[in-house]
Amino acid sequence: MRTSIATVCLSGTLTQKLHACAEAGFDGVEIFEPDLVAAPESPEEIAALAGRLGLSLDLYQPFRDAEGVSVEAFDAVLRRARAKFRLMARLGIDTMLVCSNVATATVDDDEHSAAQLRRLGEEAAPYGVRLAFEALAWGRYVDDYRRAWRIAELAGHPGVGVCLDSFHILSRGHDPSAIEAIPGEKIFFLQLADAPALTMDVLSWSRHHRLFPGEGAFDLARFVGHVLAAGYGGPLSLEVFNDTFRQTDVLRTAQQAKRSLRWLEDQVARSGGAVSLPGGPERLPDVDPPRGFDFVEVKAEDAGEVDTLLRQLGFTFRGRHRSKPVRLWAHGPARVVCNENLAREWPPTLAAVGFEVADPKAATQRAGELKAPPVFRRTYAGEQPLPAFRAPDGTEVFLAGEPEWVAEFESDGAEVPPEDPVLTGIDHVNLAQPWQAFDEAVLFYGSVLGLRSAGSQDVAAPTGLVRSQVIRSADGAVRLALNVAPPAYDDPRGFPQHVAFASSDVMLAARAARARGLRWLPIPGNYYDDLAARFDLPASLVEEMRELGVLYDRDENGDFLHFYTETAGSVFFEVTQRRGGYDGYGAPNAAVRLAAQHQRDQRLSRR
């Protein structure tokens, strides 16, 4: 489908925005008036640049406080409108967004507003301009799209229709199904925004917290389904006011925006609610969420510290890569790759995560259609080409079927794995997110891998609150915790990331690791006193956990035991054991872990 985006979604100057929109593959843009007013280029220059870039100028917006005004005040509205119609003719834009009156309305009457819109429609016609009337969620009198349509219908002018904006409709909890009662040709424009579920005044929510589709909580597929069912044939256009996107790289944000619309189009096509039209929504390749973790990769100039931690955790060395300085470690089905290739000056860093997918070809094609940025890795003849994409947080995401790549590791020097491994796989991977990349990451992992957001928590660290968002497959085979470090966090090694291994017996794993000399993260005695107060646990169990640095949590279904290693570079490991149907991640213990890591950093920095 045709796609468009309002210039207000992006950072930079108007011409920078136009270049970025074209490069990201948008068909058109909405010109947000303040962007034009602040631009040194003339309207003719902007129109010509858009033409050269192949972008249509789809909407001029917004024209405020147009209707519902007194007869005396309406003269000034007309004067202002004529100036804007002249400007639109210079830009070559044929549709103006007229939003419902917020500031100057004094007449709460549909006929009165309709008459003023009709008059504006008559004035606009000679300029070839039509008016898309939109109900703002905080309009003085008109704050519901159904009323906006009633007024536009009453206006009875071919150049007066409506603009529908998902935020203004869904934020108020209005039922979007009545959209289907509006004739498609009278829906002059469609603006889309997602948003997180927040309880706050709708104006602040709208101005600061809108998100691109797939990043928030709105059911946009259903919404768009109603609009298409009504017969709307215009572009899907984004209007997202977001404090972060206003300050991040313009091209990257435009690409994220485009990805969100491609994802939404697929969702609409799958929801089936939309009529199937030529030029209607198209599906992405079918893929299931990954069925498990293939491997994780730690990159480092010298990964020796990590090798040691893995050996102490019971991993066995499975060989060196035949062409690169890369080592493979395994324990049961859990695989960790230590990569020293092109890693000069890298402290140990969690650099890549491999996912096992049923159909690598379809998964790769889907990622490509979503414009996930591919990662280049040199592949020699006879080596398995592993398609990979870079996530917004910088993590390289690999998609593979059976782990055939393992065969590239020379078994020379490899050890024999234990017959009865105590680790049973990777339980979850915890990835640090720069605050600027968080929403983009939710969209990336959601659209490319098909993972879904589960609970989110704030965890208090000594350096500030850490926001932790879990995304996972429905069956729990793949779980990622996306952790946003406090903005002021400034350790040059980066915010710690980790791999949590699943275990059938965490106590056994802890004792064995201790016997191999593991440097584990020390947990304060106060934690165990509190544990004994909170849960009615056998004293002997608490004492064993205290001795082994094992932490504990419980939910309505079961309980959870886990321990942490010390950190190498920015990487550490966790060993977990889920008992019963426990479905969390030990979140109440995360603050204790972060404090213990901070204590250790402080000790090291004092040396």
Place this chain on the structure above:
Amino acid sequence: MRTSIATVCLSGTLTQKLHACAEAGFDGVEIFEPDLVAAPESPEEIAALAGRLGLSLDLYQPFRDAEGVSVEAFDAVLRRARAKFRLMARLGIDTMLVCSNVATATVDDDEHSAAQLRRLGEEAAPYGVRLAFEALAWGRYVDDYRRAWRIAELAGHPGVGVCLDSFHILSRGHDPSAIEAIPGEKIFFLQLADAPALTMDVLSWSRHHRLFPGEGAFDLARFVGHVLAAGYGGPLSLEVFNDTFRQTDVLRTAQQAKRSLRWLEDQVARSGGAVSLPGGPERLPDVDPPRGFDFVEVKAEDAGEVDTLLRQLGFTFRGRHRSKPVRLWAHGPARVVCNENLAREWPPTLAAVGFEVADPKAATQRAGELKAPPVFRRTYAGEQPLPAFRAPDGTEVFLAGEPEWVAEFESDGAEVPPEDPVLTGIDHVNLAQPWQAFDEAVLFYGSVLGLRSAGSQDVAAPTGLVRSQVIRSADGAVRLALNVAPPAYDDPRGFPQHVAFASSDVMLAARAARARGLRWLPIPGNYYDDLAARFDLPASLVEEMRELGVLYDRDENGDFLHFYTETAGSVFFEVTQRRGGYDGYGAPNAAVRLAAQHQRDQRLSRR
């Protein structure tokens, strides 16, 4: 009065927090349980450290979900409580905060809750512990302090009283005057927090956005007045959950917190509502807000660019300082100092603002009592000692009476000022604030200088939203605009700051400056087209503004004309003219200014 602070207000580890609280001058602290749980030190070590630092441990908090539970569930509450009473005995803390039940309450009955509190009081007594029951604003059944007091009274146990928290009471809009009906000795504890006026769910508001007194919108002087009138004799204690304070320097935040209580104590004393008790609230020295700007100082390794801008604006050179590489420029009563002393590698930077105060001695004493950090400047014999303090944003703030320091500038080479200056003084000064320092700055300028917050705006810059908060004296003689740059802003020169001069004729000033070769900030033609559309201005005036790069705004009382110079380092100048009773700062034009400055930066960086 005695002061205390909850450890949750601060960043760092528990021992770092204790050290900072002691150094900032607090008398005691509240131990926030998760801080203790995450600390490697034993309760005895914490108690001993606090003892050595001279800090009393005033409160253990919070004990959650204690009352309103079923009879069966209460056994587990008792078990948990006993463990915490034992812990409190180890810490030597005699008061526990028991907050109203959020998660596990099933019985909505005052007698039932009272009986459970009574039982807890009986259990606590042997440990020397008393219970301060607090109504959380989001308590399941008990969310009003008046009900919490009713329940505590019903409990009828000497060890059961209430804790009052200003946030939980004022956020719900509850009338605090009924506090006076509670016997003072039954108010076991008082927690204070300010907060901005926000419309959002009260839990998020409380957990993320609380502020220290003087930084928000609550009337805390009146609130504390009621509590003192009730006969409360305990400490004023701060409990502020704030995302920023959790990640900023622990000592600096503690000092800010202490300043907020000193300011509040003064406000309480002045409000007169409080009974005058021995040990009651004490006033700060009386001072009026500054009666005007004395000077602004630009610091630079080479201030030549600024000298040129000033000369072009019509300033006259008034001489060199007799002992330092410092030059004085003046135009009418507006004075700018160019300081090249100890300025190696400084690009031109707005470094200091001098304020003219009626009683410099009292103002200095007040700043000292508020622990404003003094600035050292070497003063030679015969020179005017000018007391100065460092604001949170790094600006040096000078307090002086008559500008006698001007005499230290050698008139050799000085020019004769014009008889009829077109500039009439400094209208306002615009100071960039790091996001971490913003709330602290509001408190600093408010408490030290007596300036009050006026409107705040978000301005869209190409690099993100800029939050602009005006603080001013009631008469408008001193106006500061505090601008918070977007967090991702990373120009090493810093976010631009500026001095706005007042003028009796901005067009005359602009023409004269142009004639002297001024490099002014170019304003886009689109701006003037929009201006003509928005306001019914004479075409000739719009054309003159377009020619001279003058911008325009209007409010209900009058209008405003202004223009900007280009930027030297991070400093630029503005010339303004207020006509009629215009009381704003041309905020609608700020986005155009920021875009034009951004365009210029882009051009320069491409060279």
